[in-house]
Amino acid sequence: MEIAETYLKGCFVITPKMHKDERGYFLETFNEKIFFKTTGIKNKFVQDNLSKSSKGVLRGLHFQKGNTAQAKLVQVISGKVLDVCVDLRKDSPTFGKHFSILLDCVKKQQLYVPRGFAHGFIVLENNTVFSYKCDNYYDKSSESGIIFNDKFLNIDWGFSEDKMIVSEKDKNLLTFKSLFKC
Numbered sequence: 001m002e003i004a005e006t007y008l009k010g011c012f013v014i015t016p017k018m019h020k021d022e023r024g025y026f027l028e029t030f031n032e033k034i035f036f037k038t039t040g041i042k043n044k045f046v047q048d049n050l051s052k053s054s055k056g057v058l059r060g061l062h063f064q065k066g067n068t069a070q071a072k073l074v075q076v077i078s079g080k081v082l083d084v085c086v087d088l089r090k091d092s093p094t095f096g097k098h099f100s101i102l103l104d105c106v107k108k109q110q111l112y113v114p115r116g117f118a119h120g121f122i123v124l125e126n127n128t129v130f131s132y133k134c135d136n137y138y139d140k141s142s143e144s145g146i147i148f149n150d151k152f153l154n155i156d157w158g159f160s161e162d163k164m165i166v167s168e169k170d171k172n173l174l175t176f177k178s179l180f181k182c
């Protein structure tokens with residue numbers, strides 16, 4: 001398993017080691033000892049989520065506020081997404097900056113998104129199954145988010161906006177500047 005930190009402190013790309021044989025393959029999708037040894041982060045994941053989406057679906061950018069904030073270890077089980085996380089830690093030198101990565105079921109890379117980040121993805125293949133571990137429980141009352149086409153964040157989703165499938169909730173998310181009054 002290779003774990004590499006992105007330019008956003010505390011955000012890591014994990015490349016699991018794939019053990020192939022005549023039957024297929026085997027890989028460890030999370031190993032607490034290796035993760036802690038490499039990152040110094042001792043996560044207690046308490047909730048696993050899974051969503052299935054068609055090509056063009058955009059979910060995000062979401063986060064939970066305050067002490068219900070969630071760190072997430074995300075991966076694609078089948079299909080492909082462009083995954084994006086945004087640093088919302090006001091004291092961070094990369095506050096307002098984002099990191100994007102293609103996640104698919106071939107390379108099977110994962111992204112560790114720390115607490116204090118917004119997260120979202122655009123689905124690039126039909127029947128994409130997205131799975132992730134969270135280190136805090138879902139709390140609907142503390143849910144928040146930033147509109148995916150926020151001008152300040154200026155995220156290139158690599159997908160035509162008029163072909164995107166976005167929930168009504170996500171179409172009405174706040175802008176970065178209105179959220180942070182900046």
Ligand SMILES: Cc1cn([C@H]2C[C@H](O)[C@@H](COP(=O)(O)OP(=O)(O)O[C@H]3O[C@H](C)C(=O)[C@H](O)[C@H]3O)O2)c(=O)[nH]c1=O
Nearest residue numbers: 049051059060062063072119120121137138139167169
């Ligand atoms: C997130 C969540 C949702 N739900 C229920 C609430 C709704 O009835 C239904 C769909 O929820 P939502 O539209 O918020 O699902 P996504 O748009 O996939 O939300 C996720 O999208 C981005 C990519 C994320 O990173 C977040 O983890 C999460 O917000 O599932 C639950 O019961 N538990 C949960 O943990």
